Each structure stands twice: as C-alpha cells, then as structure tokens.
Amino acid sequence: MDKLNILLIGSGGREHALANALAKSPRCAQLYIAPGNPGTARVGANVALDPADHPVVLTFCREKQIGLVVVGPEQPLTGGLADALIGAEIPVFGPTAAAAQLEGSKGFTKDICREHRIPTAAYERFVDRDRALAYMRAQGAPIVIKADGLAAGKGVVVAMTLAEAEAAIDSMFDGAFGASGAEVVIEAFLEGEEASFFAICDGTRALPFATAQDHKRVGDGDTGPNTGGMGAYSPASIVTPVITARVMREIITPTLAAMRARGAPFTGVLYAGLMLTKDGPQLIEYNVRFGDPEAQVILPRFDGDLVELMLAAAKGALPEGAPRFASQAALTVVLAAKGYPGTPETGTEIRGLERAEAMPGVVVTHAGTKRDGERLLASGGRVLNVTALADNVKAARDKAYAAVDVIDWPGGFCRRDIGWREVARGK
Ligand code: AMP
Ligand code: GLY
Numbered sequence: 001m002d003k004l005n006i007l008l009i010g011s012g013g014r015e016h017a018l019a020n021a022l023a024k025s026p027r028c029a030q031l032y033i034a035p036g037n038p039g040t041a042r043v044g045a046n047v048a049l050d051p052a053d054h055p056v057v058l059t060f061c062r063e064k065q066i067g068l069v070v071v072g073p074e075q076p077l078t079g080g081l082a083d084a085l086i087g088a089e090i091p092v093f094g095p096t097a098a099a100a101q102l103e104g105s106k107g108f109t110k111d112i113c114r115e116h117r118i119p120t121a122a123y124e125r126f127v128d129r130d131r132a133l134a135y136m137r138a139q140g141a142p143i144v145i146k147a148d149g150l151a152a153g154k155g156v157v158v159a160m161t162l163a164e165a166e167a168a169i170d171s172m173f174d175g176a177f178g179a180s181g182a183e184v185v186i187e188a189f190l191e192g193e194e195a196s197f198f199a200i201c202d203g204t205r206a207l208p209f210a211t212a213q214d215h216k217r218v219g220d221g222d223t224g225p226n227t228g229g230m231g232a233y234s235p236a237s238i239v240t241p242v243i244t245a246r247v248m249r250e251i252i253t254p255t256l257a258a259m260r261a262r263g264a265p266f267t268g269v270l271y272a273g274l275m276l277t278k279d280g281p282q283l284i285e286y287n288v289r290f291g292d293p294e295a296q297v298i299l300p301r302f303d304g305d306l307v308e309l310m311l312a313a314a315k316g317a318l319p320e321g322a323p324r325f326a327s328q329a330a331l332t333v334v335l336a337a338k339g340y341p342g343t344p345e346t347g348t349e350i351r352g353l354e355r356a357e358a359m360p361g362v363v364v365t366h367a368g369t370k371r372d373g374e375r376l377l378a379s380g381g382r383v384l385n386v387t388a389l390a391d392n393v394k395a396a397r398d399k400a401y402a403a404v405d406v407i408d409w410p411g412g413f414c415r416r417d418i419g420w421r422e423v424a425r426g427k
Contacts, residue, residue: 003029005064006307008044009051009081010072011037013334013367013385014292018072018306019043020363021299025307032064038376039366051076054084061090068093068311071268074289078104078150082267093310095288098264102255102286106185107148109286116254120283121275123187129173132184136165139186147172148183156226158189192277193421194284195236196294197244199252199272200309202318203265206252209323210301211239212294213421218341220417227341228382231418233331233393234297237427238276247272247281255286267313296365296385297330329427331396331419332387333404335412337368340381344368348411350376356386356403363387364403378411393422 006022008015008031016039023031023043031044034057040046049060051071061069069085071077071094080097094100101108113120121144126132136143145168147155155177159165172184198209212234218224239247251272259266271287271294290298299306303324312318337344350369353376357364365387368380386407388399397419404414 001027002067003027004067004307005030006032007061007064007066007069008033008040008072009069009076011035011040012072012292013365013382014290014295015072016040016043016365016367017296017299017385018070018290020365021302021306022070025305027305027307027311030064032066037366038369038371039364051081052079054081057081058084058088058090061085061088066090068307068314070094070310072289074100074103074150074287077268077288091311091314093314094268095266096264098262099259099266100288101264102259102266102270103288104150105148106146106285107183109283110185110187112255112258113283116258118251118254118283119280121187121190123185126184126186127182129169132169132173132186133166136169136186137162139188141165142189144187144189145169145172146185146187147177148185149177149179151177190275190277190282190284192275192282193238195239195274195276196232196291197239197247197272197274198290198294198298199248199270200313200318200323201256201266201268201270202313202316203267204256204260204316205318206248206256206270207318207322208244208248208252209269210234210298210325211236211244212291212297213238214291214294215415215418218415220415225341227336229291229293230334230336230415231332232291232293232297233329233396233419233422234294234301235325235329237422237425239274243276243281247274251281251283267316292367293332293334293385296332296387300363300387300389301325301328301330326389328389328391329393329396330387330389331393331400332385333400333414333418334367334382335384335386335404335407335409335414336382337378337380337412344378344381345411346377346379348378348409350378350384350412351408352406353384355406359399359403359406361389361399362403378409383412393419393427397423
C-alpha cells in the first residue's frame with residue numbers, strides 16, 4: 001500500500017479534526033497544513049501558503065510530491081482551487097468551482113431543487129427590490145430572506161414579522177453583504193428540527209457518511225444571534241435509518257445526477273442542512289465541505305481510513321459499502337472569546353489545556369489560537385473545541401463539560417447546554 005504526502009487547506013477547528021483523522025491513516029506519509037494553527041502543528045507541518053494563489057499551491061504540491069489535497073473551507077473551492085489541482089493532475093478532495101455553486105449560490109441550488117423535485121421550501125429569486133418586497137408582502141410572515149452568495153453564515157434572516165422581512169430585504173439591496181446580496185432569495189418558513197447530513201461523493205455516486213446536530217445560536221436555550229456553530233453532537237438519532245434512506249433517494253442522489261447533467265459533477269463532501277418537517281426531510285441549504293464544529297464530532301467516530309476514502313472519491317471510485325462508525329457518541333463544546341459573534345476579545349491567555357487533553361476520551365482541537373513563546377493566546381472568535389466520546393450523548397456531554405471546566409481561560413465562554421435536544425430524548 002503506497003504512502004502519500006497530503007496537503008490540507010484551512011486553519012480552523014474543522015481542519016484540526018481533519019488533520020487528526022488524516023494523520024491516523026497508515027497511508028499518510030507527511031501531512032502539511034496550510035496555513036494550519038498551533039493544534040495542527042502538533043499533527044503535521046504547518047506551511048504558510050495562500051490558498052488563493054494557485055500557482056504557488058501547485059508549485060508546493062510538485063516540490064513535496066503531494067498525492068492528495070484536502071480542502072477544508074468553502075472559499076478556496078468557490079475560488080477554483082480544485083480546478084487548478086485537477087488541471088495539474090493532482091488528486092483533490094473537494095469540488096470544482098462550478099460544483100461548489102451548490103454552496104456559493106443559494107439561487108442555483110434552489111433552481112436545481114425545483115427542476116428535480118427535490119424537497120425544499122417554496123421560493124423565488126429577486127434582483128429587484130420592489131418585486132422582492134411585493135412578493136414578500138403577498139406571501140406574508142413568517143418568511144425567510146437570504147442573500148444569494150456566500151455571507152459567512154450571516155446572510156439569512158428568518159423574519160417573524162413583515163417589518164423584519166422588509167428591513168432584511170432593504171439591508172441586502174443596500175449592500176449589507178456586498179455582491180452576495182445583489183440577488184436575494186425569498187423562501188417559505190419551514191417548521192421542524194434541523195440536522196446536518198454528510199455524504200461523500202465521487203462525481204457519480206454518493207455514500208451516506210454521518211449525521212450531526214449543530215447549535216447555531218450563541219446563547220443557552222438557542223437564544224441570541226447566529227454564530228458559525230457553538231457545539232455539536234453525532235450521531236443525530238432524529239435522522240433514523242429510514243430518514244437517511246429518504247435523504248439519499250430524494251435529495252442527495254438527484255442532486256448528484258443534476259450536477260453531472262450540467263457538466264459539473266460533484267466530488268467531495270456534500271453537507272445537507274436539513275429541516276425534518278412533518279412531511280419529511282426538506283433541504284434548507286447545501287455546503288460543499290465538512291461542517292465546523294460537525295467535523296469535530298463526526299471524524300473521531302469514523303472507523304475507516306479517511307485517506308483511502310478521500311482518495312477513492314477524488315478518483316471517482318468510491319467503494320460499495322457504507323463507511324463504518326464507532327457506536328460511541330461524540331459531543332463537542334465550542335469555547336469562544338468574549339464578544340463573539342460580535343467583535344471578539346483577542347490576546348487573552350489560555351491555561352490548563354494539557355489537563356483537559358489528559359482526560360480519557362477527550363480531544364481538544366484548536367480553532368483560533370496562537371502561540372506566544374510558551375503561552376497560548378486566543379486569536380479569533382471561536383477559539384477551542386472540547387470533544388468527548390462516550391457510550392451515549394449524555395455521557396459525552398458530561399465528559400466534555402468536565403474537560404471544559406479544567407481549562408483556565410477567563411477570556412472565554414461557552415454554551416452550557418450542547419446536546420440538549422438529544423439528552424431530552426433520553427439519549
Ligand atoms: P442557512 O445559512 O441557509 O443554513 O440558514 C441559517 C439558518 O436559518 C438555518 O440553520 C435555519 O435555522 C434557518 N433557516 C434557513 N432557511 C429556513 C427556512 N426556510 N425555514 C426555517 N428556517 C430556516
Ligand atoms: N456548522 C455550520 C457550518 O459549518 O456551516
């Protein structure tokens with residue numbers, strides 16, 4: 001079995017979790033992370049490469065004989081990094097820019113859903129403010145207003161009143177999200193529980209990978225503003241085997257076929273944000289990468305060889321069988337710097353990580369940290385993820401919070417109720 005050198009793109013908690021899983025594979029020779037963080041530096045070699053500078057990335061890949069590139073975040077994908085790598089015949093796990101439109105344009109995805117009868121909220125696309133306002137008033141509240149393009153998870157307003165909806169439409173057409181808001185999607189409000197569903201795709205076929213549930217609001221009880229995600233657990237029992245089969249049949253498989261028919265086959269991980277409604281699973285949105293913090297709970301449970309699986313996807317040759325996972329549950333708590341999701345306070349010192357890391361079944365991943373000599377400082381909004389594995393979600397939650405409590409970081413905070421839905425279900 002050949003060993004290969006791997007280049008992982010990104011610098012967050014998701015990438016630290018990916019680095020851990022890739023480095024565990026017997027097929028991984030040397031792992032490079034660009035640009036990485038102090039956590040990934042302990043798993044592989046961090047390199048200062050700008051993923052937007054494709055010629056520099058290609059030169060690095062040739063020099064280091066990279067046999068697989070794994071792209072963590074969405075921006076390099078919508079920016080065409082996979083296209084450049086494919087052009088240079090370097091295997092890449094992640095979609096081309098054309099296929100990354102599934103995340104890059106909400107309108108694009110909605111049109112695919114309409115064309116292929118994929119269950120999703122009823123919608124219309126608008127480039128004209130007055131028409132958008134008229135449609136919104138005709139539909140009534142609650143209603144959901146979305147900037148078409150990438151907006152770092154902030155371009156969605158779930159408006160409970162017409163006044164809120166009007167303000168959202170105005171602010172998007174006034175340029176609150178720049179070019180991403182030049183087009184607006186207005187869609188029906190869906191009621192139900194949300195879940196994150198991940199499928200690994202090789203352009204033609206998809207394998208269901210794993211499920212998780214994120215906690216997007218900053219405050220306990222799902223209150224306060226939206227964030228990138230304050231914690232997650234996996235598996236999400238609400239996504240039963242029957243629902244998984246429906247999601248594959250009604251959502252993922254037709255999407256892959258539609259992308260192939262458009263000449264933009266999808267390779268990589270397709271992350272479906274689902275609303276589980278009384279009429280069945282509906283697609284809220286697609287992402288073309290792993291979730292953050294969902295990767296932190298999915299990857300430690302994965303029993304297979306991630307390098308093998310990603311390489312098979314990149315080469316258009318996924319195996320037949322569904323990937324295998326540990327029966328254990330995982331739960332992760334995000335530690336964020338005070339002020340997040342507004343302006344986070346950076347530069348505060350974090351102590352006691354070793355104590356948390358020494359606890360059995362606990363993994364700490366770095367998301368926004370930097371080293372200052374021996375000291376570890378906060379350098380971003382979401383700073384650390386404390387993940388625990390245990391026999392069930394409740395036990396994983398207790399273990400994760402026990403580990404959180406030995407970390408000494410007065411500059412940070414976390415939600416204290418991650419996993420509450422699952423725990424309330426008695427899991
Ligand atoms: P998105 O960025 O599209 O995932 O949207 C962010 C959040 O807005 C989702 O996680 C949902 O909580 C909520 N949301 C988006 N679309 C809808 C919808 N059609 N109905 C209800 N909630 C929605
Ligand atoms: N956790 C949500 C996301 O990664 O988009």
